[in-house]
Amino acid sequence: MNHFQQDHCLICNNVIQPTIGWRAIFSIEKEQLICSACEANLKKIEGETCRICCRPFYQLDEKFRKGEWCNDCFRWEEDPEWQGLLEKNHSLFLYNEFLKEVIAKYKFRGDYMLAKVFASDIKEALTKMRADLLVPIPLSEERLYERGFNQAVALLNESDFSPSEILTRVHSEKQSKKSRSDRIHLPQVFKVAADSNIQGKKVVLIDDIYTTGSTLRHAAKLLKAAGAASIQSLTLAR
Known part of the structure; x- marks a missing residue:
């Protein structure tokens, strides 16, 4: 060099x-x-966080906290349909204005090189998590065509891990445009590849941002039904 x-x-x-x-x-x-x-x-997430979604408690008003959980996770976990599906989400950084801009540059302006910026942190986190399968959250075909790459796949590739692309998206509507109840009651947005062997496997889902946890839980629900032993997730931002 x-x-x-x-x-x-x-x-x-x-x-x-x-x-x-x-x-x-x-x-x-x-x-x-x-x-x-x-x-x-780039602000790393530190200190006390929600046991499931990794939300830092110092950012949260006490009234939105239920013991080890934030209010949102508490609501997911009290619903028998969603209970226990997503064991834990690990997020690396706070989704502040700076990271928002970086991720927008990465996703929407196709700046693939930015995957390298996060590679060593992702590698460190995934090495500790010891998954059997690393499953990136898929994009819809039109979104993939627009961007030219799936940002979750790129993060894995740059971190020297092999993605198991066993999920595909059934239909696509922008999640962020929906209300919370619409997101929870969405029909299943993913399907699992027929030849994927996930029986008894420890799965880690990979995505760029944890927003409401709805996308990850829909994916977890499907993988659990297909026989996965446990499902966690890793996201860049929370």
Whole structure:
């Protein structure tokens, strides 16, 4: 690698100022892909979170908390139809204005390179989760055609994991345009490939953002019915 050539931040494209100091010498193998300003804007989720969806409790008014759960997860879990389907969602970063912009750039402007930015964090999280199958949430055909790639698949590929693309989308309507009750009562949006062997498997679903948890739970419901032992999820943002 030519160290005279200046590296540019994959997010803002500014030149990355090399970190000088003893720590930099020891972390030379970890390639710097983003500048320190962008890195400071990516807020990792820390502290106490909802046991299921990873929502940080410090961001939540006490009245929307039910013990270890946030109110939303509590409502999902009290519904016998959805209870226990999604064991746990792990999210890496807070969905702040900065990350919102980064993900929009990644998804809608087709900036595939941004998958590299998150690869090492995803690799670390998935290594701990030890899944049998990593299942990306699929896009509809028209959405895939528009974007040119599925962002969840790209995140796995860049992190050196093999996606098991066993889910396909039955129909597509923008989730964000629906009310909560519409989302819960959606007909099943996914189907499982006929030849997929998921009996007794530990599955981790991969998506970019955890919003209401509806998409992940629809997928989990289907996989559970097809014999999966447990379903967790990993998302970039919460």
